[in-house]
Structures are given as structure tokens and as C-alpha cells.
Amino acid sequence: xxxxEALFTRRSIRKYEPRPIDPQMVETIVxxxxxxxxxxxxxxxxxxxxxxxxxxxxxxxxxxxSKMLAQSPVSILVCYxxxxxxxEGYGAVDCSAATQNMLLCAHDLGLGACWVGIYPRMxxxxxxxxxxxLPEHVVPFSLIALGYPAEEKxxxxxxxxxxxxxxxx
Amino acid sequence: xxxxEALFTRRSIRKYEPRPIDPQMVETIVxxxxxxxxxxxxxxxxxxxxxxxxxxxxxxxxxxxSKMLAQSPVSILVCYxxxxxxxEGYGAVDCSAATQNMLLCAHDLGLGACWVGIYPRMxxxxxxxxxxxLPEHVVPFSLIALGYPAEEKxxxxxxxxxxxxxxxx
Numbered sequence: 077x078x079x080x081e082a083l084f085t086r087r088s089i090r091k092y093e094p095r096p097i098d099p100q101m102v103e104t105i106v107x108x109x110x111x112x113x114x115x116x117x118x119x120x121x122x123x124x125x126x127x128x129x130x131x132x133x134x135x136x137x138x139x140x141x142s143k144m145l146a147q148s149p150v151s152i153l154v155c156y157x158x159x160x161x162x163x164e165g166y167g168a169v170d171c172s173a174a175t176q177n178m179l180l181c182a183h184d185l186g187l188g189a190c191w192v193g194i195y196p197r198m199x200x201x202x203x204x205x206x207x208x209x210l211p212e213h214v215v216p217f218s219l220i221a222l223g224y225p226a227e228e229k230x231x232x233x234x235x236x237x238x239x240x241x242x243x244x245x
Numbered sequence: 246x247x248x249x250e251a252l253f254t255r256r257s258i259r260k261y262e263p264r265p266i267d268p269q270m271v272e273t274i275v276x277x278x279x280x281x282x283x284x285x286x287x288x289x290x291x292x293x294x295x296x297x298x299x300x301x302x303x304x305x306x307x308x309x310x311s312k313m314l315a316q317s318p319v320s321i322l323v324c325y326x327x328x329x330x331x332x333e334g335y336g337a338v339d340c341s342a343a344t345q346n347m348l349l350c351a352h353d354l355g356l357g358a359c360w361v362g363i364y365p366r367m368x369x370x371x372x373x374x375x376x377x378x379l380p381e382h383v384v385p386f387s388l389i390a391l392g393y394p395a396e397e398k399x400x401x402x403x404x405x406x407x408x409x410x411x412x413x414x
Contacts, residue, residue, distance in 0.1 A: 079353035082248045083277045108252045124410045165365030172341030184248035196334030241293045
């Protein structure tokens, strides 16, 4: 897939076929996250690849917008390490860019993906930290549910020329 | 360019040729930002496209990592509107994904680009707000310097398998 097509046709996909995903594909998606830019190139991220029903159920029980995980054969938790980030507040900015790289990579590989937000909702951060037994200094930022798409979504028009300004506001 | 190539060869480019950039390309890059996912699809962003020497000089005077702007024929300020974001803290997450889309789009179009961080450094946020005369509720998030590349950078190995965990930490 070319870049323009990927950028302009990617959608949040929440329904998945039950077929499994090749672990090599999952690794490529995580690698795409690792190639995102990060403040002062600190690359403060960690990724937890998970499939266990028990974990998915625990997340769904505490996170109201995560029901699509039930059908996802493989999902990824994107985290940042407060001890690795450039400075306070940067880990989340870096993980957001990494998450976007991963969504584009999944789309390119023919997979559907959905970004499930954790940060900045601190109640979700704490609950996910507990479920994945993260060290105190590791902050769960986003979940990416993956799967072969079982829904098709049209390409919306999101171009808003009124949001473009020239030189000053 | 295909997606994998874009994801894995994109680098921060800080040296640019003096030749101008087609305004249509700039519009495509901004559009790529608008096609990023955002929390609850709020699309809380604004973009200021600028070229004026005076503005670039003002930024360079207050932002220590923005010297590449001097050579950039066109740069873009990515902002979010606090009144449009889903909730506090989300505008920055959304703008980070938008910035990453724009960097990949620029790379695809044969341009070099560099993400110059503003948020979460509040002194920079206030200074840039002043320079661009932004309304009180509009927060400058990042600057993207653009230009035809006048430097080549090798592709680094950023794959860190030790940052991948399975099922739990």
C-alpha cells in the first residue's frame, strides 16, 4: 500500500475475523512503533503483546470502550517508562506517535486496528498498570486491538480548510 | 513510496535546499494531519502554515531547538483547541498522531521534515502563543519544519526486542 492511501483510508476497525495473526506481522507492527520519532530520541516505550482471554476480560471489566478486545486475536499495550522519557509529559507525546505508526502499519498489512485510549485518564492508567503488573515507573498509554477486519468503513471527508491559517492566526 | 519504507526510513531532516515547496504539497501534508485518529473523533486541531522571515526569527529567538526553521521555506504550527478537544489532556495526544501523519506524508512527497517540540514545555507554549497571536484556548503543540532535504541520514537500527513483552510485564 502506498503512504497516501494508508494515511487517507485508515479507520478504526472494531470487528475482527477469528483467524489468527502471524506473529511476524505483530513484530513488524511493534517495530513500526519503535521507529517513531521521540523527544531527544529517548525511545521511552515498551510494548506488551497479549492474547489471553483472562487479560482481555479484566480490561473490558474496567475500561468502557474496550469491548472490541473480546474479538481481537492479538492486542498490544503501548507504555512509556518515566525513567526513560526525556522529561515529564514527553513519554505520552512519544507513545502517541508510536501508536499512529503502528495503526498505519497494521492497515498496510491488511489488518484492522483500533486505538483504545488509556492515558490521560488516570483511573484507567492505574487499572491497566495493575492488570499487566507494570513497574511503578511504567505508564500504560494506549491499547491497540488488532484483527483481520470483519467490517468495512467508508472513507470520510475530514479535510477542513477553515482549520488552516496562514502566517498568523 | 510504500508504507513500510516510509515508516522505517523517515528521519528528522534539519537541512533544506532553498527551493520553494508547492502549496498543493503543503495542503496534502496538512490534510494528512487531519486524517489522524482523535479521541471521540473530535479533530481538535488547527494548522498555521508560515514562511515569513520575521516569524521564523521570533521563534528562533525563544526556542533553542528551532534553528532549522531559518532554512525552511515553509513550516507548519500544529495547535489544538481546548474547547474542541474531548477532555483535558487529549488535544496533545491527538496532535501528536496528526504530527506523525504529517511527517510521514512529507517523507512520501520527497520532503525532509523535523518535529520541533513545543508542548509540554509551558514556557514555549506561551511564547509561541504570543508570536502567532493565538486565542487563549488554542495551544501550540508542535512545529514542523519542511524543505527539500539537503542532508542524507542513514537508517538506524531502532528495533529493540527487549522492549517487547508477552501477556504481562
